[in-house]
Amino acid sequence: MEPKTLFDKIWDAHIVKQVKDGPDVLYIDRHFIHEVTSPVAFLGLKNRGMKVYSPKNTIATPDHNVPTINQHLPIKEELSRVQVDALKANCAANGIELYGLDHKYHGIVHIIGPELGITQPGMTIVCGDSHTSTHGAFGSIAFGIGTSEVEMVFASQCILQPKPKKMRINVEGVLQKDVTAKDIALYFISQISTSGGTGHFIEFAGSAIRSLSMEGRMTLCNMSIECGARGGMIAPDETTFEYIHGREFAPKGADWDQKLAAWKQLKSDDNAVFDAEYNFKASDIEPMITYGTNPGMGIGVNGTIPTGQGLTGSDLITFTKSLEYMGLNPGDKIKGKKIDYVFIGSCTNGRIEDFRLFANFVKGKQKAESVTAWIVPGSKKVEQQIREEGIVEILEAAGFALRQPGCSACLAMNDDKVPEGKYAVSTSNRNFEGRQGPGARTMLASPLMVAAAAITGVVSDPRDI
Amino acid sequence: MAIEKFQKLVSSVVPLPIENVDTDQIIPARFLKAVERKGFGDNLFRDWRYKKDGSPNPDFVMNNARFSGKILVAGKNFGSGSSREHAAWAVYDAGFRVVVSSFFADIFKSNVLNNGLLPVQVSDQFLAEIFATVEADPKAQFEVDLIGQTIVNLKTNSTENFEINAYKKECLLNGYDDIDYLISLKAEIAAFKKA
Ligand code: SF4
Numbered sequence: 004m005e006p007k008t009l010f011d012k013i014w015d016a017h018i019v020k021q022v023k024d025g026p027d028v029l030y031i032d033r034h035f036i037h038e039v040t041s042p043v044a045f046l047g048l049k050n051r052g053m054k055v056y057s058p059k060n061t062i063a064t065p066d067h068n069v070p071t072i073n074q075h076l077p078i079k080e081e082l083s084r085v086q087v088d089a090l091k092a093n094c095a096a097n098g099i100e101l102y103g104l105d106h107k108y109h110g111i112v113h114i115i116g117p118e119l120g121i122t123q124p125g126m127t128i129v130c131g132d133s134h135t136s137t138h139g140a141f142g143s144i145a146f147g148i149g150t151s152e153v154e155m156v157f158a159s160q161c162i163l164q165p166k167p168k169k170m171r172i173n174v175e176g177v178l179q180k181d182v183t184a185k186d187i188a189l190y191f192i193s194q195i196s197t198s199g200g201t202g203h204f205i206e207f208a209g210s211a212i213r214s215l216s217m218e219g220r221m222t223l224c225n226m227s228i229e230c231g232a233r234g235g236m237i238a239p240d241e242t243t244f245e246y247i248h249g250r251e252f253a254p255k256g257a258d259w260d261q262k263l264a265a266w267k268q269l270k271s272d273d274n275a276v277f278d279a280e281y282n283f284k285a286s287d288i289e290p291m292i293t294y295g296t297n298p299g300m301g302i303g304v305n306g307t308i309p310t311g312q313g314l315t316g317s318d319l320i321t322f323t324k325s326l327e328y329m330g331l332n333p334g335d336k337i338k339g340k341k342i343d344y345v346f347i348g349s350c351t352n353g354r355i356e357d358f359r360l361f362a363n364f365v366k367g368k369q370k371a372e373s374v375t376a377w378i379v380p381g382s383k384k385v386e387q388q389i390r391e392e393g394i395v396e397i398l399e400a401a402g403f404a405l406r407q408p409g410c411s412a413c414l415a416m417n418d419d420k421v422p423e424g425k426y427a428v429s430t431s432n433r434n435f436e437g438r439q440g441p442g443a444r445t446m447l448a449s450p451l452m453v454a455a456a457a458i459t460g461v462v463s464d465p466r467d468i
Numbered sequence: 469m470a471i472e473k474f475q476k477l478v479s480s481v482v483p484l485p486i487e488n489v490d491t492d493q494i495i496p497a498r499f500l501k502a503v504e505r506k507g508f509g510d511n512l513f514r515d516w517r518y519k520k521d522g523s524p525n526p527d528f529v530m531n532n533a534r535f536s537g538k539i540l541v542a543g544k545n546f547g548s549g550s551s552r553e554h555a556a557w558a559v560y561d562a563g564f565r566v567v568v569s570s571f572f573a574d575i576f577k578s579n580v581l582n583n584g585l586l587p588v589q590v591s592d593q594f595l596a597e598i599f600a601t602v603e604a605d606p607k608a609q610f611e612v613d614l615i616g617q618t619i620v621n622l623k624t625n626s627t628e629n630f631e632i633n634a635y636k637k638e639c640l641l642n643g644y645d646d647i648d649y650l651i652s653l654k655a656e657i658a659a660f661k662k663a
């Protein structure tokens with residue numbers, strides 16, 4: 004038999020039909036929905052006189068524009084409230100269980116799927132949100148879709164998709180101290196650019212990837228799309244199985260044994276061929292930070308901002324415009340740059356491990372006076388763990404306050420907006436112009452880098468402190 | 469629920485010679501709060517198109533009366549970033565039926581196709597020529613023919629072919645909708661689910 008990649012194995016097992024000269028009809032195991040990209044799809048379905056085909060495989064939560072304080076009160080902003088209410092009404096009308104703001108399972112859609120054991124190896128998973136790639140950390144095919152496609156899945160539990168090409172990114176060796184999965188992500192995107200993965204689905208492999216926790220793997224797969232790829236995935240192993248075992252919706256008893264046996268088969272065959280392949284050395288990766296307005300504009304914390312030398316024409320214009328927006332000078336050191344805001348949270352770094360790292364660093368220190376900090380757990384469960392583990396006391400002693408779960412300053416659809424011209428060191432995934440508020444200047448980094456900046460008030464190397 | 473049919477279009481273009489225009493620039497997140505699909509066109513390129521006080525920014529091409537048409541021509545790597553279909557709706561609602569660039573982000577491309585908007589990917593050279601032509605003559609006409617898969621710069625007569633998936637082409641030519649197709653597969657989907 005011809006050797007197959009992990010991606011091929013899962014994809015092929017989900018093909019209902021191949022359209023001649025066209026896309027595949029792919030069966031979807033899990034469909035996550037939230038308040039922003041679902042209402043128009045629900046409306047379309049209703050106009051066709053239909054209801055959701057497989058409500059029990061549809062998981063709903065409002066996350067994108069919910070406030071992160073006083074969640075027990077009605078949402079003040081009218082349009083946000085309308086969307087959250089619409090999600091509630093649409094779920095009720097279609098028999099979909101909703102993990103609303105008052106539910107113990109509430110949180111960011113890509114945080115709750117894995118932590119509840121809903122996300123499992125070998126599945127096809129979609130959501131009207133590009134960071135659906137997060138779920139690929141479990142060895143599933145997970146990708147973001149548009150609202151028309153949300154409607155497709157509502158109507159048929161299937162989606163029409165051409166099969167993407169396959170890429171493998173190998174990271175071998177041992178990571179330096181204080182280098183995290185986020186740094187791997189920012190590093191590889193800086194190497195292959197924000198369009199380097201276009202048309203491809205990535206499999207991450209190699210000893211450095213194997214050594215990552217599930218949280219770390221989720222961070223990496225989450226960011227996989229920022230190089231233009233459709234998604235990223237990691238073959239499941241003991242770390243994966245151990246993480247899933249015992250979670251609310253994980254298989255139990257004999258079902259577990261059976262699923263586990265199948266999951267153990269999920270890996271790329273030895274001679275499987277990838278359309279593209281990259282090899283990186285773990286030891287080359289420094290704690291990273293971005294200086295520009297796309298996630299590919301990242302450098303090691305001790306590096307200098309590129310001068311743009313060698314760029315010509317429109318590339319040069321884009322580069323210059325980006326640095327102008329950021330108010331940074333080519334050739335300057337990034338370390339020591341004064342910052343105003345820090346944000347730890349989002350589906351990239353809003354899991355318990357991220358808060359442990361952050362708390363461990365700030366313990367016994369004090370937040371810089373000049374810094375405003377938003378500490379936003381990814382879900383109710385993460386919030387609860389933060390409280391149970393005594394992390395909240397550590398944070399408060401260091402001058403930080405914990406907020407309530409939601410996407411928050413990741414895309415600033417709620418009140419958590421960075422003011423114009425201000426600098427934010429953020430654990431989120433996008434530093435586009437205006438992403439954290441009109442005129443906001445975002446620097447993407449790991450929770451440790453964010454912690455170091457929060458304490459010193461400037462961009463700092465956590466290893467120096 | 470069909471989409472608008474597309475076969476051939478002759479029009480002047482609106483040039484946007486900026487590269488890496490991401491979805492946050494096409495439509496900022498704060499305008500995603502609708503529960504219906506309307507009104508997105510007004511907020512297309514919002515932060516470039518309007519000044520902070522809400523008045524039109526005269527420097528932006530869409531506020532320049534010299535340029536008009538149903539074809540938006542943008543710099544390389546258009547539509548990267550989020551999967552929000554609102555970006556496609558905004559471009560469509562603003563009256564465009566074709567978007568030309570030398571490179572499109574994947575999700576954006578499939579989103580526009582699902583909404584009756586044709587993405588035409590051309591070479592960097594052809595793109596540069598379009599920008600030069602329009603700069604010299606804002607009323608220059610271009611022909612986009614889906615059947616023949618060609619785009620013609622009617623000023624210079626240079627022509628280029630573009631790619632489109634055969635299935636998507638069929639849908640757009642006839643105004644078919646993917647969802648109708650999937651619904652027609654009901655029995656096959658049920659059988660797959662059982663197996
Ligand atoms: S945290 Fe940010 S990236 Fe993640 S789902 Fe929310 S808005 Fe999207």
